[in-house]
Amino acid sequence: MRLCTECGKSVSGQEWECPFCHHETARLAGHLAFAPELAADSEGFEADYFATLAQLEAGNFWFRARNRLIIWALKRYFPQAVSFMEIGCGTGFVLSGIKRALPELSLSGSEIFSEGLTFAAERLPGVELFQMDARRIPFREEFDVIGAFDVLEHIRQDEEVLSQMYQAVRKGGGILVTVPHHPFLWSQVDDYARHVRRYRAREVVDKVSQAGFKVVRLTSFVSLLLPLLILSRFRQRFQAEEFDATSELRIGHLMNRTLETILDGERGLIRAGVSFPAGGSLLLVARRD
Ligand SMILES: [Zn+2]
Numbered sequence: 001m002r003l004c005t006e007c008g009k010s011v012s013g014q015e016w017e018c019p020f021c022h023h024e025t026a027r028l029a030g031h032l033a034f035a036p037e038l039a040a041d042s043e044g045f046e047a048d049y050f051a052t053l054a055q056l057e058a059g060n061f062w063f064r065a066r067n068r069l070i071i072w073a074l075k076r077y078f079p080q081a082v083s084f085m086e087i088g089c090g091t092g093f094v095l096s097g098i099k100r101a102l103p104e105l106s107l108s109g110s111e112i113f114s115e116g117l118t119f120a121a122e123r124l125p126g127v128e129l130f131q132m133d134a135r136r137i138p139f140r141e142e143f144d145v146i147g148a149f150d151v152l153e154h155i156r157q158d159e160e161v162l163s164q165m166y167q168a169v170r171k172g173g174g175i176l177v178t179v180p181h182h183p184f185l186w187s188q189v190d191d192y193a194r195h196v197r198r199y200r201a202r203e204v205v206d207k208v209s210q211a212g213f214k215v216v217r218l219t220s221f222v223s224l225l226l227p228l229l230i231l232s233r234f235r236q237r238f239q240a241e242e243f244d245a246t247s248e249l250r251i252g253h254l255m256n257r258t259l260e261t262i263l264d265g266e267r268g269l270i271r272a273g274v275s276f277p278a279g280g281s282l283l284l285v286a287r288r289d
Helices: 049-059 061-077 093-101 114-123 158-168 188-192 201-210 226-238 253-271
Strands: 026-028 031-033 083-087 106-111 128-131 143-149 169-180 214-221 281-287
Touching (some): 031 114, 049 061, 049 093, 049 114, 061 093, 061 143, 061 253, 061 281, 083 158, 093 106, 093 114, 106 114, 158 169, 158 201, 169 201
Parallel strands (some): 031 128, 083 106, 143 169
Antiparallel strands (some): 026 031, 169 281
16 A cells, blocks of 8 residues: 555555645656655765665675575565565665566565666666655555665664554565674774664664564674674774775675675575574564564
């Protein structure tokens, strides 16, 4: 069910014109825009980061391994799902992976920055993409699964986002969430990425439960690489030269392959039921009963 962003009443049909207040949803570069006033600039992200990201993520071990983990969790915990919406889809890298792995799934992607959607639209023919503020999701019980991958840490009102996700997801469906783990790992990488926080496991579980969900799986990942991550983050803290946020992503081919192999092994353990208590990121799966 769709909700009017102006008056909040339910709207039927594909046109997004509200029969009650006659509000018509704007369009930006061809995409529905639910929060056009926030499309170009927002406190949570550097919009020009998308160009760099689009270039790097396809070849980078971390993005590739995270995609595989997300796709595994989606199949494992929501095998009946027919619809999936991603919040903060950025350049569409995750959605394009899901589309290849689960071609039957009906996919939607939302992003607050319309610039991300331009990249995403190229990668994702046939996927419904819209500009949206995750603090005001104009859907009620619409999607089987909603995903937010490294998004909540950018948003001050993360609890508001989670309760909006709860409202937008169908009963019996649920959410998949990844967030950066451990406040002590805070570094310039987080500053640059405009993170508001890194999460303790307890904090994300509490917030997700408060929103009404039942947590069914929580594990850290990038756990086997944690010592390397700590070294890398702390070295940056003491480096005098100018900070380069993308240096962690620009690594040699061999190193990239090695790290990806390690993360593949780690995913094997997660599939086998191991939940890691520590690592670079957290994966959380929760259900709406
Ligand atoms: Zn209305």
